[in-house]
Amino acid sequence: MSKAKENTKTAAPKAKAKPKAKATEAEVKVPGPLEELEQKHERKNVLMQGNEAVAYGALDAGCNFFAGYPITPSTEIAEILARELPKRGGVFIQMEDEIASICAITGASLAGAKALTATSGPGFSLMQEGIGFAKITETPCVVVNVQRAGPSTGMPTSPSQADIMQARWGSHGDSPAIVLYPDSVKESYELTIRAINLSEKYRTCVVLLLDEVIGHMRESVLLPDLRNTRVISRIKPNVPPHWYKHYDKDQKYLSPLASYGEGYRFHVTGLTHDALGFPTNKPAEGAEMMARLRNKITYNIRDLVQIESHQMEDATIAIFAAGITARSAKAAVAMARSEGIKLGLLRPLTIWPFPDEAVRKMLQDVEAVIVPELNQGQFIREIKRLTRDKSEGTVVGLTKVNGQMLTPNEILSKVKEVM
Amino acid sequence: MANIPQKVVHDYLRHDKKFPHVWCAGCSNGIVLGSIIRGVASLEIDRDDVVMVSGIGCSSRMPVYVDFNTLHTLHGRAIAFATGIKMYKPHLKVIVVTGDGDCTAIGGNHLIHAARRNLDLTVILINNNIYGMTGGQASPTTPHEAIATTAPYGNIEPDFDICKLAIGAGATHVARTTAFHTQEVQRMVVDSLTHPGFSLIEVVSACPVIYGRLNKKGGPSQMMKEMRDNSIPLSAVDKLPPEKVEGKIVRGTLIKEVKPEYSELYADLLERVSAMGDEE
Amino acid sequence: MKNYEIRLSGSGGQGLILASIILARAAVIDKRHVTQTQSYGPESRGGSSRADVIISDREIYYPEAMNFNCLLALTQEACDKYLFDLREDGILIVDTTYVKNIALAADNTYELPFTDIAIERLGSAISTNILALGFLVRLTKVVKEESLATSLKLSVKPAFVDLNLKALEIGYDLADQYMSGSKK
Numbered sequence: 090m091s092k093a094k095e096n097t098k099t100a101a102p103k104a105k106a107k108p109k110a111k112a113t114e115a116e117v118k119v120p121g122p123l124e125e126l127e128q129k130h131e132r133k134n135v136l137m138q139g140n141e142a143v144a145y146g147a148l149d150a151g152c153n154f155f156a157g158y159p160i161t162p163s164t165e166i167a168e169i170l171a172r173e174l175p176k177r178g179g180v181f182i183q184m185e186d187e188i189a190s191i192c193a194i195t196g197a198s199l200a201g202a203k204a205l206t207a208t209s210g211p212g213f214s215l216m217q218e219g220i221g222f223a224k225i226t227e228t229p230c231v232v233v234n235v236q237r238a239g240p241s242t243g244m245p246t247s248p249s250q251a252d253i254m255q256a257r258w259g260s261h262g263d264s265p266a267i268v269l270y271p272d273s274v275k276e277s278y279e280l281t282i283r284a285i286n287l288s289e290k291y292r293t294c295v296v297l298l299l300d301e302v303i304g305h306m307r308e309s310v311l312l313p314d315l316r317n318t319r320v321i322s323r324i325k326p327n328v329p330p331h332w333y334k335h336y337d338k339d340q341k342y343l344s345p346l347a348s349y350g351e352g353y354r355f356h357v358t359g360l361t362h363d364a365l366g367f368p369t370n371k372p373a374e375g376a377e378m379m380a381r382l383r384n385k386i387t388y389n390i391r392d393l394v395q396i397e398s399h400q401m402e403d404a405t406i407a408i409f410a411a412g413i414t415a416r417s418a419k420a421a422v423a424m425a426r427s428e429g430i431k432l433g434l435l436r437p438l439t440i441w442p443f444p445d446e447a448v449r450k451m452l453q454d455v456e457a458v459i460v461p462e463l464n465q466g467q468f469i470r471e472i473k474r475l476t477r478d479k480s481e482g483t484v485v486g487l488t489k490v491n492g493q494m495l496t497p498n499e500i501l502s503k504v505k506e507v508m
Numbered sequence: 509m510a511n512i513p514q515k516v517v518h519d520y521l522r523h524d525k526k527f528p529h530v531w532c533a534g535c536s537n538g539i540v541l542g543s544i545i546r547g548v549a550s551l552e553i554d555r556d557d558v559v560m561v562s563g564i565g566c567s568s569r570m571p572v573y574v575d576f577n578t579l580h581t582l583h584g585r586a587i588a589f590a591t592g593i594k595m596y597k598p599h600l601k602v603i604v605v606t607g608d609g610d611c612t613a614i615g616g617n618h619l620i621h622a623a624r625r626n627l628d629l630t631v632i633l634i635n636n637n638i639y640g641m642t643g644g645q646a647s648p649t650t651p652h653e654a655i656a657t658t659a660p661y662g663n664i665e666p667d668f669d670i671c672k673l674a675i676g677a678g679a680t681h682v683a684r685t686t687a688f689h690t691q692e693v694q695r696m697v698v699d700s701l702t703h704p705g706f707s708l709i710e711v712v713s714a715c716p717v718i719y720g721r722l723n724k725k726g727g728p729s730q731m732m733k734e735m736r737d738n739s740i741p742l743s744a745v746d747k748l749p750p751e752k753v754e755g756k757i758v759r760g761t762l763i764k765e766v767k768p769e770y771s772e773l774y775a776d777l778l779e780r781v782s783a784m785g786d787e788e
Numbered sequence: 789m790k791n792y793e794i795r796l797s798g799s800g801g802q803g804l805i806l807a808s809i810i811l812a813r814a815a816v817i818d819k820r821h822v823t824q825t826q827s828y829g830p831e832s833r834g835g836s837s838r839a840d841v842i843i844s845d846r847e848i849y850y851p852e853a854m855n856f857n858c859l860l861a862l863t864q865e866a867c868d869k870y871l872f873d874l875r876e877d878g879i880l881i882v883d884t885t886y887v888k889n890i891a892l893a894a895d896n897t898y899e900l901p902f903t904d905i906a907i908e909r910l911g912s913a914i915s916t917n918i919l920a921l922g923f924l925v926r927l928t929k930v931v932k933e934e935s936l937a938t939s940l941k942l943s944v945k946p947a948f949v950d951l952n953l954k955a956l957e958i959g960y961d962l963a964d965q966y967m968s969g970s971k972k
Contacts, residue, residue, distance in 0.1 A: 136813045136822070154596055175781040180595045180774065185621040189588035192581065192618075196561070196592025199579060200600070204592070222582055306851050307809060307824040309816045349577040349593060350600050352556045356522075356572055358580035367526055367572060368580075413851075420849035497850050 137310045139277045139303040140207075143233055144169035146281030147205050151320050152231075153179035154202035156193035158186055158212060161245040162301045163235035166207035187212035191219030194230045195294075198223075199357060201348030203285055203322070207233040210252060211242065213259070221260035222359045223294035224382065227336065229323060229346070231284045233297045235304040238463075238492045247492030248301040250412060251464035256296045257441045263379075265386045267393060268296045268441035270411045274308040280438065286321035287393065291385055292346055298440070300413040300463075302494060330354065335366040336378070342385035386442055395438035396447045400426065404433030406504055407455040409448070409472050411437050413494055414461050420497035425504060432504055440468075449475045457507045461487040461495050483507070510550035512694075519575075520545045520555065526572050534720075534728025536687030536713030537567050540634055541574065543690050544603065547697030548576075558601045561590040563610040566641045566715075567634040570605045584615030587622045590629050598771040601630070601701055608635040608649040612668050616648075623677035623706045627770040630700040631708045633670060634687075636715035644718040655722045670710045675763050680705035683761045687713040688735035692759065699761065705769045712739070712757050790844065792930055793853035796921075797838040797870050798862030798883075803917030806943065808839030811921060813939035814931040815843045823851035836865055843930055858928055860920055861887055862902070881924055883916070898927065898966060905962070906955065915955035922959020927967070933960070 137145075144166045147155070155174055157167040167183070174181040180197070184190040187208050194204035208216065213234045223230050236252045238244035252259075256268045269284050271277040280297055288295040326333050326345040335355040337344035347353035360368035361375045369375065386393065397415075400422050401407060408418040415436040425432035435451055437444050448471075452458055458476060460469040469486040476484050487503045489495050521527070531537045548558060558576040562568035564583035571578035577600075581589045586604045594602045611619050611633050622629060638656060639645040646656035646663050649670065653662040674682045681703040685692040693711055700707040714720065714731035725731050735757070742760025745753055794811070796804040805826045812824035826839040840853040855875045861867035862883045871892050874880055880894040885903035900923070906916040918940070925936055933956075940956065941949055 134816050134819060136809070136816045136824070154592070156592060175778055176785060178778060178782075182591070182595055182774075184588065184591070185617050188585065189591070189618055189621070192585040192588035193592035193595070196579070196581075196589035197596040198592075199589075200559075200593045200596040202592075202596040204596075218582055219585070302825065302851065305826070307812055307822075308848075308851075309812075309820070309822045349559050349579075350557060350597050354556060354575055354577050356578045356580070358572065359582060360580065365525070416849045416851065423849070494850075494852060496852075496854065498854075 134309050134311055136307050137274050137278075138165065138305060138307045139271075139274045139299060140165035140235065140305065141169060142274045142278035142310065143207065143281045143297070143299065143304075144173065146278040147231070147285065148173055148177065149278075149315060149318060149320075150203065150282040150285035151322065152203045152205045152285060153177070154194060154197040154204040155180070155206065156182045156184050156190045156197070156204070157206045157208065158184055158190050160187070160209045160212045162237055162304050163207045163209045163212075163233065163299075165304075166233060166235075187215040188219060191216040191223070191230075191232065195219060195223045195226070195228050198228050198230050199349055201350075203229070203289065205231040205233065205285065207235065209235050209237045209245070210239045210249075213252060213255065217255075217259045217261075220294045220296075221262060221264050224260065224264040225262075225359055225361075225378075226357050227292040227346075227382075228294070228357070229288040229292050230294050231281075231288050231297060232294060233281070233284075233299060235299040235301060237301050238490070244492040246301065248413060248494055249463050249490070249492070250298075250300060250414060251467070251490070252298060253440060253462075253464065253467040256298055265293065265382050266296065266441040267291065267293060267386065267439070268298055269438060270298045270440045271303065271438070272412050272415045272436065274303065274306065275310045276438070277303060278310065279313070282318060282320070286319065289321050289323045290343065291389065292323065292343070293385075298412070302413045326353065334364045336362070336364045336381065338364065338381070341388050342381050343389075390442055390446075393439055393442055394444045394447065396444045397434075397436040397438060398451060399434040399436065401433035401435065401451055403431055404455055405431045406433070406457045406459065406508065407452055408432065408434045408459045408461065408500065408504075409436075409452075409468060410434065410461050411440055411468070414463060417495045417497050418461060418500055421500035421504065424497055424501050430504065430508070443471050445475060448472065452476055457483040457485065459485055459487060459500065459503050459507060461489075461500050461503070463489055463495065465490055510546075512546040512549045516549050517542055517545045520549065522573055522575050529573055530569050531566060532715075532717040534714065534716040534731070535566065536636065536711070536715075537570060537634060539687045539690055540567070540632065540693060540711050540713065541570055543693035544605075544632065544697050545574065546694045547701060548601075550694070551698060551701055553601055553701070557599065558603065559590070559593055560603045560605060561586045561593065562605045563607075563615060564641070565607040565610045565639070566636070567605055567607040568610055576603075584610055584613070585618065586610065587615060587618040587629065587631065591618075591622060591627060594627055594629060594771055595774065598628070598775070602628075603701075604629055604631045606631060606633050607640075607647075608633065608637060608668075608670070609639045609647040612648045612670055612673065619674065620677035623674050623679040623708070625770040626678060626680055626705045626767050628703075628705055629707065630697070631706070632697070632700075632711060633708060634711050634713045635670060636713045636719060637667075638715055638719040638722075640715050640718045644722055657722070671708070671762050674708040678706070679708050680763065680765050680767050681707035681761070682710075682763045683708075684710040684712070684757070685759045686735035686739050686757060687711055688732050689739075689759060696761070699764070703764065704772075705767060791848060792843045792858075792928075793856045794841045794843070794858045794860070794924070794928075794930065795838055795853045795856045795870055795873075796841070796860045797836070797866035798860075799866070800835055800837045802837065802862050803914070804837050804862070805839045807917040807921045808841050810918070810936065810939050810943045811841050811925070811931065812843075813943055814925075814935040815841070817935035817938055818931050820844065820931075821846060821848050823848045825851050836863070836869065838866065838870070858924060858930070860924055862916070862920065864888060867891075879928060881920065881927070883920065898923070900962060900966070905958070909958055910951065910955060915952055918952045918955040919959045919962075922956035923963045923966075924959075926960045926963035
């Protein structure tokens with residue numbers, strides 16, 4: 090049975106600040122909007138919408154550049170940042186489409202900005218090539234995808250969890266992925282900060298997947314103390330320009346990043362490149378670049394993976410679910426427990442890289458696993474991959490693609506079916 | 509115009525890193541690169557403050573060879589990346605090097621919107637009338653009836669007038685010349701870099717290996733001569749009879765006007781918002 | 789206390805989403821856990837509209853109301869659609885300006901022509917939402933009235949605060965009268 094503690098988020102210890110990092114503009118902490126709200130309302134609890142939490146989380150993490158294109162159900166994020174970024178001297182620009190948006194934030198990031206965009210399915214599809222560019226060039230940026238039912242235009246105002254695989258594999262050419270998935274308004278705030286932190290630390294495009302319901306719902310949010318909020322900014326080089334390598338190999342592949350206009354005059358290309366950033370066709374250099382992209386994730390997996398274990402220590406049946414479906418599942422767990430059914434829940438906060446080790450360990454001793462999700466079966470492929478030793482019919486999916494949430498009753502019925 | 513010695517041009521190249529270059533013999537891209545460098549050098553702009561951004565295509569390989577801040581992006585998207593850089597660090601001189609396919613086909617949307625915003629970018633569009641890197645497919649500027657590998661029976665589409673497109677979209681500085689007229693290219697680069705707004709220079713160029721062969725244009729020198737003989741300065745247009753203007757490449761500054769520039773408008777907005785905050 | 793589930797239902801333009809936000813914010817002021825969700829989409833353009841508020845002393849998992857402790861129905865369609873999800877001991881509040889038939893007799897049914905009253909006492913139907921919300925809160929005591937007033941002030945434009953505070957008071961009075969049996 091799993092040793093994970095009840096209701097604890099089993100994450101690796103927080104990353105230590107890089108002593109090499111020079112203070113940049115982005116690192117200077119100014120009171121965030123939540124703090125202002127707090128002072129204004131003289132209390133620590135506020136009512137917030139998920140999209141609002143993303144916008145304020147971005148600001149509190151030092152985001153100072155947003156480029157985006159209107160799309161339901163993510164638009165509030167752009168609207169809030171259009172209002173708030175200018176107040177803080179940041180840049181908001183509404184681009185001509187989502188392709189331009191991802192390109193503009195990547196360009197801004199290369200000039201030193203902490204940059205973010207927000208979109209939904211159709212826009213996320215358009216951004217895929219740009220996301221791949223940010224990944225191969227190792228340029229920090231964050232893409233928020235407030236998922237809606239698809240395919241294509243689908244149901245713009247209805248929840249869906251169908252972009253899980255797209256967030257992993259959507260961009261061509263086998264790129265790494267860091268994808269976070271909150272289940273509440275508060276966590277939307279926290280994981281937006283974390284997404285920006287991870288993008289800066291690992292120099293990559295980090296995706297935050299939100300469910301439409303979470304993006305639009307309002308919840309009581311107990312404000313975190315901003316003084317304790319860790320804000321990570323990219324490491325700046327401390328070598329003379331002619332020594333600088335844009336893709337230096339040291340420090341677990343986490344190398345310093347110069348910005349345009351600071352005297353380093355480096356080259357960035359979407360072509361396969363060498364350590365200096367210049368294009369190469371040499372097989373060894375190509376392999377090294379790919380290893381670098383892969384290894385910076387795999388070497389740091391403990392820092393990247395976060396998973397919540399809820400009532401799992403004595404569970405005989407486990408649910409694996411993320412986002413809004415995990416909340417239905419928690420309600421189902423409570424209902425099951427009141428009937429004496431030993432049901433637990435595993436909820437990933439980081440969905441990519443997939444928490445293989447934790448999932449394998451925690452599902453080792455359960456008799457059955459239910460994987461409810463608002464798509465036609467995406468998470469379950471990963472769960473089946475990790476539970477090959479379990480007998481037929483004990484790892485069961487529960488899918489729903491009509492634009493409605495899975496209800497606690499639906500999940501509980503499935504549990505009883507499998508028992 | 510400042511006479512920039514070849515030695516200075518060499519000093520701007522990454523000759524110890526990325527040469528020999530990928531361009532074919534007789535290609536105009538190197539000529540244009542030389543003119544851009546001379547333009548920047550004559551203005552004595554600190555090269556740390558110059559960012560060269562490109563998309564995909566033959567001309568878009570240019571940034572790798574030159575010692576500026578350089579960014580080689582996605583097909584068609586150079587202007588969108590450049591917009592991000594310019595808006596975050598408006599003091600940088602952002603030069604976009606692009607081609608006819610890159611900028612007016614796949615990237616047409618970004619071109620028209622950057623022009624509409626009048627964002628202070630210098631876009632140098634090297635127009636060789638074909639997709640060279642992929643081997644000779646028709647582009648939006650392949651002339652009507654010209655041959656391309658995807659128009660083997662002659663191109664039935666009309667071609668774009670890139671300069672008119674840019675002017676129509678709101679660009680405040682638009683000029684055209686050819687790669688034969690290198691001094692003119694250099695002068696236009698200087699004009700463009702000192703112009704406070706969106707600037708586009710169309711440099712009509714020669715692609716002897718792909719376009720030239722497909723359309724039996726002769727060799728590089730033949731195509732150079734054609735650029736010389738088949739173009740007229742804007743100032744001559746009114747003086748010549750219409751039949752002598754017809755079909756000619758008109759060289760010159762087609763529009764130059766000062767209108768509110770986007771990054772400055774944004775700076776004004778920041779000031780306004782900050783003043784609102786002070787009032788509260 | 790267990791979850792207290794409220795559904796505010798009617799048609800787009802009746803201000804139910806705003807009412808639900810005011811109610812939810814009041815719960816936050818009371819330092820309770822709360823979720824507020826709403827139906828989005830074509831329904832917010834004149835079709836049927838609904839907003840759910842769940843208030844609890846513990847973490848709320850599933851954010852959509854399933855078995856309402858209280859249902860406010862401002863249209864016949866909303867009443868017909870959601871009545872069957874009201875708990876047996878749940879409270880039904882209907883606006884008889886628009887709701888003429890109640891398909892199922894709930895034990896705790898409160899019927900008042902809220903829209904007509906708003907027009908008569910406030911000059912327009914615009915504050916029907918707040919008037920009905922005042923009625924609901926006095927009746928259910930789901931949030932503190934003081935918190936509701938504070939929340940209202942935080943949630944509506946300054947020019948509309950007085951009008952809406954007045955609507956709240958009317959709602960409270962109507963509830964008092966109703967409970968003391970002098971509703972007519």
